[in-house]
Amino acid sequence: MLDIKRIPPGAWIGLVLTGFFVFCAVFAPVIAPYGNAEIVGDVWAPMSADHWLGTDNLGRDLLSRMIYGARVTILIAVLATALAFSLGSIMGFTAAVVGGWFDTLVSRFVDLLMSIPTLIFALVVLSVLPSNIVTLILVMGILDSTRVYRLSRAVAVDINVMDFVEAAKLRGEGRGWIIFREILPNALSPLVSELGLRFIYAVLFLSALSFLGLGVQPPAADWGGMVKENKDGIVFGIPAALIPAGAIAALAISVNLVADWILNRTTDLKGGRGNG
């Protein structure tokens, strides 16, 4: 079904870049020239043969920190997004299919969660709970799932009244089949486009949390945290803060290029065989 020759150039760029970031994340200890917290030179040294991207505000090798940072950033963002989507879409679909008091209960609870600004909510929760990666992922995932819930419920309510769903109900199908086999494939298009966006919001949200000191704890750092560490250098014309910022941008674009391509394939009603 998947023909390599038919992948458009935009998708190729996205796939290669995303693949590159994931490769860095997975093999960080192998490819990083220095350790994550190792002080190897002067503060904010310029780019050189030894330190390709220069050093950071404490004299650590920026390239190595970028590679380790990729690991933390992508791991947390991927898991938080995955949690948000599985939780949000399953709850949303179920609420749409079951309806009645269940729908009302879940929807009002989600409204309640959404009425509190996400960042403040996360700050309160994270300052109470022990700060480790698992809590971080759970908090980010659950907060984000409210958005996914709203979207998937809205989409599913529309699909739920279509004749083919009625036909499945008349056949006597259980809720599992209706949710996963009848509704999910038809709700995929809006969900995938939302996925690209939500993933990047997760990266930015993580950066914001780290910036406020409640995200990833030093000496480990995600890209957002590294922007914060090096931001003072910008005043002196030192580009160390721009590199992690650029990496976030590159990740955002490449993930969305891939998402767009998947979207094109999922919106096609001819099993990806038509329209090229």
Next chain:
Amino acid sequence: MADKPAKESKSGRLLDIRNLRIEATVYPPGEAPRNVTLVDDVSLTLERGKVLGLIGESGAGKSTIGLSSMGYGRGGVRITGGEVILNGRDILKGGRSGIRKIRGREVCYVAQSAAAAFNPAHQLMDQVVEAALLHGTARRAEAEKRAVTLFRKLGLPDPDNIGRRYPHQVSGGQLQRVMTAMALCSEPDLIVFDEPTTALDVTTQIDVLAAIRDAIRDTGVAALYITHDLAVVAQVADEIMVLRHGKLVEWGGTRQIIKEPRQQYTNALVSVHEIEHQEKKPTDHPFLSVKNVTASYGNGQVKVLKNVSVDIHPGQTLAVVGESGSGKSTLARAITGLLPPMEGSITFGGKELSNALSGRSKEDLRQLQMVYQMADVAMNPRQPVATIIGRPLEFYFGMRGKERDRRVAELLDKIEMGKGFADRYPAELSGGQKQRVCIARALAARPKLIICDEVTSALDPLVANGILKLLLGLQAEEDVAYLFITHDLATVKSIADSIAVMYRGEIVRYGPKSEVLAPPFDPYTDLLLSSVPEMEIGWLDKAIASRRMESAGN
């Protein structure tokens, strides 16, 4: 109106289409994109104040030709050759701004589905006068006055105030008439009617048809009337053009086409497609009895079924006839359990069925299958045909793998489609094929009863005919009973063993086919029967004169 010098003289050539060629690019699965010719070398002329009927099955290019008279090509369709001369000039050479001056002023369009063509967020009056205001041919007060006159002429209720309603506040037949008023409001020279009555009930169609015909006659506008129903076009057109596969088949006066068609294809269209069907006598033991069922929406607020009782006998067909809103689809929903009846009972094979869907066993569900009107939305667009047909096999009989595939191939054979269709998606099937797949899905469960809800009304006459023959063939093979819901009496004649006529939620006439269709008739059955268009010039006047009651749609 300085650029319309010929307006006053009611004769002369208005539209002259010469050697029209229209193409589009298609993207067939697994092949390189290629160009297809939709309309090939078609020429026609239309005099002022005359009506030309364009007729043919779907894909004949009739809408495409109709729209070309306003220089419009629908979604990716390109006019690649020929001339469209309107009021003495070639509009295809006028460029974008030239065409915009013509549309809505010299040529107007009446779409098939008025419900989809009106903007639901604006009042009717705003939409009716919009074209006249945009082209500056009338001031608002003047245009509104003209619109009210048109509403009155078209027989709309409360013509002075109907303009303040929104599209959802009027019925389908009324909306179609409002759309005709919209087209007439800017006083164009030509109106393109694109199947304006196809989506309507027979009883409503007759009113709309008469309104359109009188409006055309009184205003002296010329019209292209597109339809697949020859009997309808015979009532309004001066000349008829028969098209097939984008080519001209025959062109002549209405009387000549109907009485003495010269081409074989025209003859096939003209001759009535009646299927000979031997009526079966009802047995002593109906397997499904609906007894005194009353059903309603909104907790008893609106009663849509009132004390309805019918019986269905094994291997026979019960046709339920009535116009929209008569409760015939609700009867199906009550039988399937989707809408639990408030009162009454449904007995199936000797034991009483649970009213609600959730209370029925898998075996009960298997015995009752349903085929929907819109095959497009009745199949999951993300599932290939093999899954759509195969799922009931898996679900009810636990068939898997090879065994399932073999049965799917068998079923595809039964519906006269090859097993090559197994991995196609619904979007890759034609309308008739989709409906066949839906029938195969129902059949896969080996049911005792299939409920067919208007299964042929969205299809072309020739395709619908094929589906009916298929259903009859399958009934003989599988001994399955049908509950056949329709508003089309011609269909009923060819398939039913017994008939129930419904009107406003009640059964007004019920019995074996031969009895129901034999006089004396009650007023409603008479109205239904007399509303079926006949291929005869002047039928419309006769039918309207002899009507004894108004349809419920008015």
